[in-house]
Amino acid sequence: MAATLHPPRLLPSGDSAVTVEFSRTIDDAANERVLALDKALAASPISGISETIPTYRSLLVHYDPDKIGFDALGEKLLALTGQSLPPTTKARRWRIPVAYGGEHGIDLEDVAKALNTTPDDIVARHAGGDYRVAMIGFTPGWSYLSGLDKSLHMSRRQSPRLFTPAGTISIGGIQAGIQCLAAPSGWHLLGRTPVRTYQLHRNPTFLTEPGDRVTFFAIDPKTFKELDRAAEAGEIIAERVDA
Structure with missing residues (x-):
């Protein structure tokens, strides 16, 4: 838009x-x-x-x-x-792994049906996007992303869930998001990432910041578990690709 x-x-x-x-x-x-x-x-x-x-x-x-x-x-x-404002600094770019579908993305098949396509196609469209972290809000580390493919724009769920797990990768309306902490949500859950965008005792505490760019890539459930253990220990497993 x-x-x-x-x-x-x-x-x-x-x-x-x-x-x-x-x-x-x-x-x-x-x-x-x-x-x-x-x-x-x-x-x-x-x-x-x-x-x-x-x-x-x-x-x-x-x-x-x-x-x-x-x-x-x-x-x-x-x-x-009214002045010529300084340009923002060069955007940091992150590649973030996502386990799509199954227990990690319980709405993937329903989203595919609603959009008259296949789960694999939804994954390809979502993972093929180039997103901008527009703001952080709602809960610590919750990254609101602009740049969602127009073909994935859809209304939020009619009945929000009281609980969605930490690391949820979701879409709602014209937005995409990375949810760091467990929280209620009315968005559609496509997958989960083991990446912690917020971790209290890690340096840095917050991984993403407004203006960053984000892309996603698919991983299998086994890789999710391995990366999740590393992330829980404080390792930054998101790939920074702008350096």
């Missing part, structure tokens, strides 16, 4: 936060502007800002109203977005 880019809008978000919105649709161009502003604020901090949270199409800015007011902050943010 092409983004409808517009001049940045400032949206009050409670009494100590403001949302800087760049678009009303999901698109890499809008996400690039979000990340560029986030980078600019990190390089040249505005006094009073306590935290920034990048999302698909907007940047949430938390601030201390005792140090800076909404109007003054808004002026500074709009002035910054």
Whole structure:
């Protein structure tokens, strides 16, 4: 879906936060502007800002109203977005193994039936994609991915599950995702990865970050178990291919 880019809008978000919105649709161009502003604020901090949270199409800015007011902050943010923002750094690229179908991807066959194709075709389409980590949210390490093949766009499940396992690789709407922790979900489960995008006592704690690129490749259940043991021990088993 092409983004409808517009001049940045400032949206009050409670009494100590403001949302800087760049678009009303999901698109890499809008996400690039979000990340560029986030980078600019990190390089040249505005006094009073306590935290920034990048999302698909907007940047949430938390601030201390005792140090800076909404109007003054808004002026500074709009002035910054009006400048030539620095480009984001070269994207890191990750290859992530996935055990598709069976007990690891319990919705794969249903997705194939719904899209009038075969499970192997769904795997080929999903693994053939080049995805962008647009944002991290919902639970620690949950990577929301843009770039899902249009042929895989489909409505979310009518009845969300109360539990889906850690490492789930799923699709929902026009999005794809990497779920690090066990959590409820209404997305369609295609497979699981042994990769931990979040591991509390590992360095780095978070594997992916907004702006990263991700591709997937299929593995069998035996390989999943082997890699899962290595990942549990703290090994980073995702392949970084940009270096």
